[in-house]
Amino acid sequence: MVQDISYTVTMTRQECIRSLFLVPAESYTLREVAHLTDTPARSLRREVANGYRDASKVRGLWCFTWRQAVCAAMQRWTLTEIHDALGSDAAAVLPPLLALRSVTIRLPEYIVLALEAVAAEHNTTLDGAMHGELIDFAGSIAGWMEPRAAGYQRAYMYPGRE
Numbered sequence: 001m002v003q004d005i006s007y008t009v010t011m012t013r014q015e016c017i018r019s020l021f022l023v024p025a026e027s028y029t030l031r032e033v034a035h036l037t038d039t040p041a042r043s044l045r046r047e048v049a050n051g052y053r054d055a056s057k058v059r060g061l062w063c064f065t066w067r068q069a070v071c072a073a074m075q076r077w078t079l080t081e082i083h084d085a086l087g088s089d090a091a092a093v094l095p096p097l098l099a100l101r102s103v104t105i106r107l108p109e110y111i112v113l114a115l116e117a118v119a120a121e122h123n124t125t126l127d128g129a130m131h132g133e134l135i136d137f138a139g140s141i142a143g144w145m146e147p148r149a150a151g152y153q154r155a156y157m158y159p160g161r162e
Helices: 013-022 030-037 041-049 066-076 079-093 109-121 126-140 152-157
Strands: 027-029 056-058 061-065
Touching (some): 013 030, 013 079, 027 066, 030 066, 061 066, 066 079, 079 126, 109 126
16 A cells, blocks of 8 residues: 655655656655655654645554645656656656746846745745746636646646545
């Protein structure tokens, strides 16, 4: 039922991402999710206990479904990091509308400075900061977009709800 992960071997970020997305388990212990997402177990336990992260208690231990583990991972890593780690396998395991596309935009300097400050504060890239700022916008038009772009809501809600 629970994927067995050796804690004596340190996995790289790429290996953790590939393990989670390409070899999904039915459930994960809190310790496994902490290991796979490089999140301190104490922090993860606190998030679960305070209702900031979904998990279920099974025989006194917090357990995560694959979807719950992926949600934790997607808050830890940028979509670019996930795509880079998955390489050509990304197209097979991620919804098509989660494919990355480069765009060039021109913004006023003050907006770029604000995005760079947010990126630095959250220890992410400019892409990661932009994604964070635009996700609410994407959600606000999800119902309107679905008829225009099939799969829009699936991509927006990925990995989905249980």
